[in-house]
Each structure stands twice: as C-alpha cells, then as structure tokens.
Amino acid sequence: MAETTQRAAFPIRTSFITEKVGIAPMIAAVVLLLIVLAAIFAPLIAPHDPIYQNPIMRLKPPSAEYPLGTDNYGRDLLSRVIWGARVSLLIGIGVTVMAVVVGLLIGLVSGYIRLADAIIMRVMDGLMAMPSVLLAIAIVSLIGASIWTVMAAITIPEIPRVVRLVRSIVLSAREEPYVEAAISLGTSMPRILWRHLMPNTFAPLTVQATYVCASAILTEAILSFLGAGVSTETPTWGNIMAEARVYFRLKPELIFWPGMALSLCILSINLLGDAARDILDPRMNKREA
Amino acid sequence: MPTYFIRRVLAAIPVMLVVAVFVFLLLRLTPGDPAAILAGDMATPDQLEKIRTSLGLNEPVYVQFTRWIGGLLQGDFGTSLISNTPVIDLVADRMWPTIWIALITITLSVIVAVPMGVLAAWKHRSWVDHAVMTFSVLGFSVPVFVIGYLLIKLFALDLGWLPVQGYIAPSQDFAAFAARAVLPALTLASIYIALIARMTRASLLDVLGEDYVRTARAKGLTERRVLFRHALRNAAVPVMTVIGTGFALLISGVVVTESVFNIPGLGRLTVDSIFARDYPVIQALILLTSGVYVGVNLIIDLSYSLLDPRIRY
Numbered sequence: 001m002a003e004t005t006q007r008a009a010f011p012i013r014t015s016f017i018t019e020k021v022g023i024a025p026m027i028a029a030v031v032l033l034l035i036v037l038a039a040i041f042a043p044l045i046a047p048h049d050p051i052y053q054n055p056i057m058r059l060k061p062p063s064a065e066y067p068l069g070t071d072n073y074g075r076d077l078l079s080r081v082i083w084g085a086r087v088s089l090l091i092g093i094g095v096t097v098m099a100v101v102v103g104l105l106i107g108l109v110s111g112y113i114r115l116a117d118a119i120i121m122r123v124m125d126g127l128m129a130m131p132s133v134l135l136a137i138a139i140v141s142l143i144g145a146s147i148w149t150v151m152a153a154i155t156i157p158e159i160p161r162v163v164r165l166v167r168s169i170v171l172s173a174r175e176e177p178y179v180e181a182a183i184s185l186g187t188s189m190p191r192i193l194w195r196h197l198m199p200n201t202f203a204p205l206t207v208q209a210t211y212v213c214a215s216a217i218l219t220e221a222i223l224s225f226l227g228a229g230v231s232t233e234t235p236t237w238g239n240i241m242a243e244a245r246v247y248f249r250l251k252p253e254l255i256f257w258p259g260m261a262l263s264l265c266i267l268s269i270n271l272l273g274d275a276a277r278d279i280l281d282p283r284m285n286k287r288e289a
Numbered sequence: 290m291p292t293y294f295i296r297r298v299l300a301a302i303p304v305m306l307v308v309a310v311f312v313f314l315l316l317r318l319t320p321g322d323p324a325a326i327l328a329g330d331m332a333t334p335d336q337l338e339k340i341r342t343s344l345g346l347n348e349p350v351y352v353q354f355t356r357w358i359g360g361l362l363q364g365d366f367g368t369s370l371i372s373n374t375p376v377i378d379l380v381a382d383r384m385w386p387t388i389w390i391a392l393i394t395i396t397l398s399v400i401v402a403v404p405m406g407v408l409a410a411w412k413h414r415s416w417v418d419h420a421v422m423t424f425s426v427l428g429f430s431v432p433v434f435v436i437g438y439l440l441i442k443l444f445a446l447d448l449g450w451l452p453v454q455g456y457i458a459p460s461q462d463f464a465a466f467a468a469r470a471v472l473p474a475l476t477l478a479s480i481y482i483a484l485i486a487r488m489t490r491a492s493l494l495d496v497l498g499e500d501y502v503r504t505a506r507a508k509g510l511t512e513r514r515v516l517f518r519h520a521l522r523n524a525a526v527p528v529m530t531v532i533g534t535g536f537a538l539l540i541s542g543v544v545v546t547e548s549v550f551n552i553p554g555l556g557r558l559t560v561d562s563i564f565a566r567d568y569p570v571i572q573a574l575i576l577l578t579s580g581v582y583v584g585v586n587l588i589i590d591l592s593y594s595l596l597d598p599r600i601r602y
Contacts, residue, residue, distance in 0.1 A: 122303045122304065122307055123307050125303075126303075126304050126305075126306070126307025126308045126310075126311060126579075127307070127311070128537075129304055129305075129307075129579040129583050130308055130312075130575055130578075131540040131541050131575070131578050131579070132537070132541060133540075133541035133545075134544065134559065134571075134575050137544075137559065137563055138312075138315060138568075138571050138572070141563045141566060141568075141571065142316060142319045142568070143319055143320075214429075214430070218432055221432055222432065222433075222545055225434055225545065225548075226544065226560050226563070227560070227564065228563050241435075245549075249453075252438070252442050252446075255435075255438050256438070259431075259434075259435035259438065259439075262432060262435065263430055263431040263432065263435055266429075266430040266431075266432070267426065267427070267430035267431070270426055270429055
C-alpha cells in the first residue's frame with residue numbers, strides 16, 4: 001500500500017519540477033556537480049602536478065600526455081584548470097556563507113529597529129555606491145593577497161544586497177498579525193526576530209545566495225586576472241588567464257579553457273538560482289523574470 | 290518638485306560621506322604602519338617619512354580627516370606617491386578614453402537591448418523570447434574578459450576586420466578610433482545588454498497584462514502603437530532604474546576591458562596604481578567612480594517624472 005502511494009506521488013513531483021523549470025537547471029546541476037567533484041578530487045584526477053615546471057615542454061599543443069597542451073612554463077593546462085576549480089569554489093562558498101550570515105543579522109536589526117535602520121541603510125547605500133571590483137582591489141592591495149583577504153574583500157561589497165533583501169522582508173512581515181500577537185504576548189525582541197521574522201527570509205535568501213555565489217566567483221576571477229588576487233603561484237582560473245595574456249596570439253587555448261570552465265561554473269549557478277526562484281517564489285518570478 | 294529635487298540632492302551627501310569615511314579608514318585601519326604598507330618591503334626610512342608627511346600620517350586621525358575632506362571639497366584629491374603629480378591631473382589625463390568607450394557602450398546597449406526586450410515580451414514564450422533570455426543568462430555568466438578575448442580572436446585575429454588592441458583619440462583620427470572602439474564597446478555591452486533586455490521584457494510583460502493595453506487593442510490601434518505608445522512608456526521606469534544600477538557593473542567592466550584591449554583610460558590607471566601601491570590614486574578613483582554612480586542614479590531618479598507624468602513629487 002505504502003509502496004503504491006509512493007510510486008504515485010513520485011511522477012507527480014518530478015513532472016511538477018520539469019514543467020516548471022525545464023531541462024536547463026538539470027543540466028546545470030550535473031555540470032556544477034562535475035566541477036565540484038573535480039575540485040574535491042583534483043589530486044587524484046589531474047594527470048600532472050599543476051605547478052611542476054618543465055621548460056622543455058613549453059607551449060606544447062595537445063597530446064596524449066598533455067590533453068590540453070602546456071603553458072609557457074611547460075605546466076599541464078588540464079591539471080591547472082582542474083586545480084583552479086578549488087579556489088573558485090572555495091571563494092564562492094566562503095563569500096556566500098559570510099555575506100548571507102552577516103547580511104541576515106544586519107538586515108534583521110535594520111528592518112526591526114527604526115533608529116538603527118536609518119544609520120545602517122546610509123552605510124549600505126555608501127557601500128553599494130562603490131564599484132565592487134575597485135573596492136576589493138583597494139582592500140587586497142592594502143592588506144596583501146591571501147585567499148582570506150580576497151574572500152573578505154569580495155564579501156564586503158556583497159553584504160548590502162543581502163541586507164536590503166532581508167530588511168524589505170522584515171519590514172513587510174513585521175506588520176503581520178502573528179508578529180503583533182507575539183509582541184502582545186510579551187515575547188522578547190531577539191526571539192521575535194529569530195523565531196517569527198527570520199524564517200520568512202529563507203526562501204528569498206536561498207535564491208539570493210546563488211547570485212552572491214556566482215558574483216563572488218566572477219569577482220575572484222577578475223581580481224586574479226588583474227593581478228590583485230591570490231598569489232600567482234596558486235593555479236586559479238583568473239591567474240591562468242592572466243599569465244596567458246602575453247601568449248594569446250600564439251596559444252589562445254590558454255585563455256579559452258579556463259575561461260570556459262569559469263563561464264560554465266557561473267552559468268550553472270545562475271541557472272540553478274533562476275530555477276530555485278521559480279520553485280520557491282512564484283511572485284518574485286513574476287516581478288523579475 | 291523643487292523641494293523634492295533639493296531633498297533628493299541632499300540625500301546624496303550622506304552617501305558620499307560614507308564612501309569618503311570608508312575610503313579614509315581603509316588605509317588607517319589596516320593592521321600595521323600605513324606608510325610601511327604603501328612603501329613596500331624595500332623602503333628606506335627617508336621614503337617612509339616622505340609618505341607620512343605626504344599623507345599627513347603624523348597628525349591625529351581627526352585632523353587628518355578634516356584636512357583631507359577640506360581638500361576634497363576644494364578639488365584636491367591628493368598627490369600620487371609615485372609620480373608626485375596631483376591625482377586630479379592623472380585622472381584628467383586618462384579619463385577621455387574611458388568616457389568615450391562608456392558612452393558608446395551605453396548608447397549601443399540601449400539601442401540593442403530595449404528592442405530585444407520588447408520583442409521577447411511581445412512574442413512571449415516563442416523562440417524569440419527563449420533566444421533573448423538565453424542570451425541574457427549568457428551575458429550575465431560569461432565574464433567580460435572571456436568575451437573580450439573571444440571577440441579579439443574572431444574579429445581581429447581570424448577575420449582580420451579590426452585591430453587587436455590600442456586606442457587612438459577621436460580628434461586625432463576618427464576612423465582609427467572607431468575601428469579600435471568597436472570590440473571594447475561590444476565586450477562591455479554584453480552584460481549591460483543582458484541586464485537591460487531582461488528588465489525591459491519583465492517590465493513590459495507586467496504592463497501588457499493591464500486593462501488599458503487590452504482597451505488599446507480593442508479600439509483597433511496598430512500593434513506598434515500599442516507596444517510603443519501605451520505599453521513601453523509605462524514600462525520605462527524600471528528599465529531606467531536598471532540602467533542606473535547597472536552603471537556599477539559598467540565601471541567594474543571598464544577596468545577589465547581596458548586591460549584586455551590595452552586602452553590607456555581610468556581602468557588602466559587603476560590597475561597600474563595597484564601594482565605601484567599608489568593608494569592616493571586608488572582612493573581618489575573609488576571616490577570619483579562612486580560620485581559618478583551616485584550622480585547618474587540621481588539624474589535617473591529625477592527624470593522619472595518626465596517619463597511618467599503620474600509621478601509627481
């Protein structure tokens with residue numbers, strides 16, 4: 001009996017999802033999974049050491065030993081692209097977690113306490129007015145480029161967008177009867193924020209998190225590409241492309257393969273974000289799609 | 290209207306003040322001696338002292354701040370630590386290539402993106418709509434420099450239609466300027482077109498469901514008149530907003546595009562200043578670009594009432 005209900009329920013759910021979001025997010029999920037697996041198992045699947053220099057093998061075309069060819073130091077391009085996924089994903093995840101946690105806390109306070117709101121929102125307006133790449137460059141060039149400073153430098157410009165989203169949700173939710181009921185019952189403010197207002201933010205924040213993640217990966221690549229990212233000894237997609245610029249006429253693949261990996265990664269995350277939005281919040285979809 | 294105008298202009302002041310404070314504190318709050326950070330590891334005590342006096346680092350922080358703000362208000366953006374020239378002169382020297390590329394990009398984007406968005410909304414759920422949306426997602430996802438190199442490879446190296454890199458002032462040789470501006474402008478426009486097309490489509494889709502559009506169609510107006518006179522005008526405000534907020538993307542994109550195409554504009558100046566650790570220049574560039582961003586959005590905000598007579602202040 002239980003088995004039949006399960007069987008009946010399953011096709012309905014899948015058809016609901018495919019009908020609503022289409023096939024693209026499924027492909028995106030698979031691509032992203034492959035990139036994540038490549039990053040995790042990089043030491044196992046990369047055919048060569050990504051930083052081993054072999055001067056005799058400089059700028060070689062693709063061969064059985066070097067499937068994508070070699071770079072100007074004779075390093076294996078495929079191995080470098082595989083290892084490059086690590087930094088991108090680490091930064092993407094790290095920035096997303098930090099920006100969402102910090103933005104959520106600030107946004108909750110800002111939406112609920114009027115006095116704090118005025119000050120916080122002016123600060124956020126100021127932060128949003130600064131171009132994120134320039135701001136990140138300034139921070140990295142002052143503090144020095146490690147993976148942690150890069151992460152912090154990318155997080156700061158992402159925070160205002162999360163704060164604004166959370167604040168707008170809190171502003172409308174605080175007028176709801178259940179919040180009034182909680183207030184009249186004498187519930188403490190932190191408890192109202194935590195138990196009654198915060199759950200409202202989960203669905204929109206999930207969607208926003210995907211965009212923050214995509215944007216963080218993009219900014220990291222731009223910083224690396226401009227020479228203001230993590231140390232050039234670390235293989236990142238941006239670093240590989242930055243080094244390849246001089247050899248672009250000779251060997252454009254050195255830019256295209258990491259560029260392709262980067263684009264596919266960001267594209268998959270964006271497509272998953274769009275799908276999450278369609279599923280989680282049909283109203284938001286109508287407004288912004 | 291005048292009171293709203295004044296209120297709105299005044300509201301921009303705290304925003305710029307926050308930017309100024311942030312930029313000011315960034316150097317001072319960095320752990321360690323700011324002068325040593327800027328001078329690098331190989332600095333002599335003399336050089337350190339020179340940087341300290343140049344930035345006024347020996348004074349108390351509030352004196353430094355008031356003096357700095359006072360200078361800013363008089364148009365003194367500081368002096369480059371490397372070339373010893375006022376930053377404002379460096380900026381004036383480098384700004385025209387950036388302004389030209391940005392203007393071409395914005396014009397191109399609006400001309401291409403608005404019709405794309407209109408078409409997608411009008412032919413909702415058709416292949417045109419899907420094509421526009423696909424382009425839009427790609428425009429968001431493929432980084433500016435990857436697009437730049439793809440365009441160079443295709444149009445400059447393989448087809449040989451356009452020069453690979455470089456910049457020539459339009460006053461010097463307009464044809465050469467135009468040939469070199471096409472690829473950077475296309476590169477920069479990709480993300481902007483994606484943004485504007487997406488918003489035009491969404492906004493128009495909302496409006497096309499309204500009663501007055503049905504009425505306009507029912508009374509037998511041509512489809513073109515319905516779309517452009519009745520629908521698009523009403524859909525214009527969100528599109529204008531996104532053009533303004535997208536300006537931030539444009540500024541970030543300029544830095545990258547100028548590097549890819551070797552254009553001696555403000556973006557190159559930024560990158561050069563990073564490598565030279567020329568913090569006064571970076572600081573001034575952040576202030577200036579933020580100012581431009583705030584200014585553009587202010588103008589757009591104020592222009593809403595021109596677009597939509599229902600908006601009165």
